[in-house]
Amino acid sequence: MNPASADITPATRIGSMSFTQETLPQSNLLPFSSDQFENWGDSAMVDNSPRTDTSTDVDTDDRNERFDKGKVIIVAPSDSSDRSKExxxxxxxxxxxxxxxxxxxxxxxxxxxxxxxxxxxxxxxxxxxxxxxxxxxQGIFISSSGDQSHSTGGNGALTFDMEYARWLEEHNRQINELRAAVNAHASDPELRVIVDGVAAHFDEIFRLKGVAAKADVFHMLSGMWKTPAERCFLWLGGFRSSELLKLLADQLEPLTEQQLVGICNLQQSSQQAEDALSQGMEALQQSLAETLAGSLGPSGSSGNVANYMGQMAMAMGKLGTLEDFLRQADKLRQQTLQQMHRILTTRQSARALLAINDYFSRLRALSSLWLARPRE
The missing domain is CATH 1.20.5 (Single alpha-helices involved in coiled-coils or other helix-helix interfaces)
Structure with a gap:
């Protein structure tokens, strides 16, 4: 072997090309198998064929690779902006x-x-x-033409009708509470509280009637705030105490001898007071009729104007006593209820209040049925 070729590795021929293999440090060598080396040679032969421009392809690939990397670098901040916008x-x-x-x-x-x-x-x-x-x-006229006389009376009557409707609603609620307590056999103290509440509520309606009588006494006396069936049994704007006691006598048995005497005396005294008030009303009506007739002339027309005005003034003064009759009649009714509670026990008073309510409720129901009856 020539000493000059000691540093030169044997040449290897692949195809028509010769390659000189130099001896490189061992640490930089990669392990290639013979098969891999032959394949690499084949690929080199293909690249050097006339139909392939190796240098052009490599440059193109290199540029594409750099372009792709640039695109990635450029697109990255665009994706971040899109995510922020999203x-x-x-x-x-x-x-x-x-x-x-x-x-x-x-x-x-x-x-x-x-x-x-x-x-x-x-x-x-x-x-x-x-x-x-x-x-x-009920025939209530509320004027809208400026006539204050009609307007005042009508508004007073309508106001009382509304207050009476509210009173009746509260009265029914208290009666239902009383009925539930009686059916549940509540104790006497508990029952007494409810009975006293119902009695006090009756006092309230008498107070309301007294105020309403000052505004329209005719409305209160005629009982236009009650149902037609109730008006059939009306006496001076309310019920007759003596008649009510007669109805209760059968509902309150058994009564003691003392209670019977007390109820009978109360009934007689109520009857006497009612008769006196009824006679006073008859006398007032007769006197009023005579006063109005005294101002008529022979032909039935008004005579002397001064005489006419004097007679009408006298008639107005007599009409003023109607309010007193109504107040006395309500006072009699109120005192009769109070005396009845003193005579009866707590449970008897509760039964009496329930019986009174049932009686007037049936009168109201009778009026509703009568008004709703079929007509030919």
């Missing part, structure tokens, strides 16, 4: 949805309040229509 859009959409939900909730609340207001208005209108209908049936 997040911002999502937040706006969420805020918009929250605003829509809040607006829908407020709209539902406004709609609910509006419907409730309409319902309240409808109920109030219905109540007013019922009151006006009742006023028309």
């Amino acid at each position: 997040k911002a859009g999502d937040q706006k959409a969420l805020r918009r949805l929250a605003q829509n939900r809040e607006a829908a909730r407020k709209s539902r609340l406004r709609k609910k309040a509006y419907v409730q207001q309409l319902e309240n208005s409808r109920l109030k209108l219905t109540q007013i229509e019922q009151e006006l209908q009742r006023a028309r049936q």
Whole structure:
């Protein structure tokens, strides 16, 4: 071997090309198998074939690789911006949805309040229509033409009718409470509290009638605030105490001898007071008729104007006593109820109040049935 070729590795021929293999440090060598080496040679032969431009392909690939890397570098911040915009859009959409939900909730609340207001208005209108209908049936005239005399009387009567309706509603509630206590066999102290409450509620209606009589005494005396069947048994704007005691006598048995005497005496005294008031009313009506007739001339027309005015003034003065008769009649009714409670025991008083209520309730029911009867 030539010493000059000691550093030169044997040449290897692959195809028509010769390659000189230099001896490299061992640490830089990669383990290639013979197969891999032959394959690498084959690929080199293909690249050097006339149909393939190796240098052009390599440059193109290198440029493409650099371009692709540049694209990645350029696209990366674009993707981050898109994600930021997407997040911002999502937040706006969420805020918009929250605003829509809040607006829908407020709209539902406004709609609910509006419907409730309409319902309240409808109920109030219905109540007013019922009151006006009742006023028309009872002949109450409320003037809207400026006539204050009609307007004052009508408003006073209508006000009392409304107060009486509220009183009756509360009275029915107390009676139901009393009936439940009696059926449940409540103790006497508990029953006494309810009985005293009902008695005090009767005092309230007498007070309301006294105030209403100052505004329209004719309305109170005629009993137009009661049902037609109740008006059939009306006496001076209310019930006859003596007749009511007769009805209760059979409902309160058994009574002791002392209680029987007390009820009989109360009935007689009530009857006497009623007769006296009835005679006074008859005398007033007769005197009033004579006073009005005294101002008539022979032809039935008004005579002297001064005489006419004097007679009418006298008639007005006598009409003023009607309020006194009504007040005395209500005072008699109130005292009769109070005396009855003193005579009877607590449970007997409870039974008496229930019987009185049932009697007047049946009269009201009879009026409703009569008004609703079929007509030919």
